[in-house]
Amino acid sequence: MTIGMTLTMFLLEEQRRHPDSSGSFTALFSDLVVAAKLISREVNKAGLIDIIGATGETNIQGEEVQKLDELANATLIKAMEHGGHLAGMASEEMDDVISIDGKYPKGGYLLLFDPLDGSSNIDVNVSVGTIFSILKCAPGHDCTVKDFLQQGVKQVAAGYILYGSSTMFVYTTGHGVHGFTLDPSVGEFLLSHENIKTPERGKIYSINEGNTRHWLSGTQKYVDSLKAREGVSARYVGSLVCDFHRNLLKGGVFLYPGDKKFADGKLRLLYEANPLSFIIEQAGGSASTGDQRILEVQPTKLHQRVPLIIGSKLDVEEACKWWKGEGK
Ligand code: AHM
Ligand code: MG
Numbered sequence: 001m002t003i004g005m006t007l008t009m010f011l012l013e014e015q016r017r018h019p020d021s022s023g024s025f026t027a028l029f030s031d032l033v034v035a036a037k038l039i040s041r042e043v044n045k046a047g048l049i050d051i052i053g054a055t056g057e058t059n060i061q062g063e064e065v066q067k068l069d070e071l072a073n074a075t076l077i078k079a080m081e082h083g084g085h086l087a088g089m090a091s092e093e094m095d096d097v098i099s100i101d102g103k104y105p106k107g108g109y110l111l112l113f114d115p116l117d118g119s120s121n122i123d124v125n126v127s128v129g130t131i132f133s134i135l136k137c138a139p140g141h142d143c144t145v146k147d148f149l150q151q152g153v154k155q156v157a158a159g160y161i162l163y164g165s166s167t168m169f170v171y172t173t174g175h176g177v178h179g180f181t182l183d184p185s186v187g188e189f190l191l192s193h194e195n196i197k198t199p200e201r202g203k204i205y206s207i208n209e210g211n212t213r214h215w216l217s218g219t220q221k222y223v224d225s226l227k228a229r230e231g232v233s234a235r236y237v238g239s240l241v242c243d244f245h246r247n248l249l250k251g252g253v254f255l256y257p258g259d260k261k262f263a264d265g266k267l268r269l270l271y272e273a274n275p276l277s278f279i280i281e282q283a284g285g286s287a288s289t290g291d292q293r294i295l296e297v298q299p300t301k302l303h304q305r306v307p308l309i310i311g312s313k314l315d316v317e318e319a320c321k322w323w324k325g326e327g328k
Contacts, residue, residue: 004190088143118239129241152295158275202251222322
């Protein structure tokens with residue numbers, strides 16, 4: 001019998017390569033793993049207990065809050081506030097930053113998350129995910145919004161948990177991208193995808209074609225050029241984590257560009273674009289607004305949206321050329 005490498009073992013190995021490490025980061029990650037298992041358990045019960053459907057509330061993004069969104073959000077906060085590793089948190093679902101309550105010690109990291117990405121897909125049993133980003137902050141400090149407004153290049157770690165046909169935990173700390181699959185029989189994430197590299201060129205494009213009427217000409221021309229190419233196919237789940245994960249493994253490009261209706265597209269810089277851009281770059285791909293590397297965008301607002309073109313390096317390069325009117 002082979003004993004797989006658990007996520008915790010893998011993190012400890014990484015920590016040992018940095019002898020000056022305090023272990024705080026590894027401990028923070030272990031809390032995150034617990035949150036991931038708890039959310040995965042709840043997601044898998046959707047349909048059996050009364051956790052699907054809307055709460056009747058609207059979030060800061062103006063979108064309907066789903067019961068599972070709320071549950072995932074509360075689970076993350078509860079699992080993460082105790083450890084003493086965080087100075088604060090920010091959630092896509094909450095208006096303001098979450099400072100660590102006086103009853104717990106404060107640490108030197110900030111955690112930003114989209115608790116349940118793709119939540120409009122929950123009711124119909126389509127995969128969803130949690131996306132997270134970790135930044136540094138002065139220890140012991142009462143954090144404010146300003147502390148969270150750091151460029152993506154400053155992230156110390158980022159990742160996602162995909163609740164799909166299996167539950168996967170994919171992350172980077174800037175030393176490659178690694179994927180772990182939850183083995184439900186032992187309740188552990190086991191290393192299944194070490195050092196993921198994305199193909200330089202893909203055959204898949206992912207964009208919501210229902211928005212065609214709002215597209216700017218660069219987007220239209222790029223998509224037309226793809227359709228004229230033999231072997232190219234479209235795939236769009238509508239859960240960013242799933243579309244991203246598929247393209248990461250198989251190669252391809254995901255686009256949620258700025259258009260005539262929404263100049264900055266739909267996706268959020270701090271909770272979605274930055275963490276996935278850190279991952280794709282570590283896997284050899286790239287991510288751009290069309291004009292600028294995502295990881296270099298200076299955030300000005302906590303819930304800022306950003307146009308996103310992300311995936312295989314050559315595909316992103318080509319999409320950006322069309323965007324700038326230089327495509328052929
Ligand atoms: P959410 O975080 O509220 O679930 O919204 C983000 C989701 C992404 O997962 C997905 O890529 C996108 O919205 C789909 O949007 P659209 O339905 O406009 O294509
Ligand atoms: Mg989302």
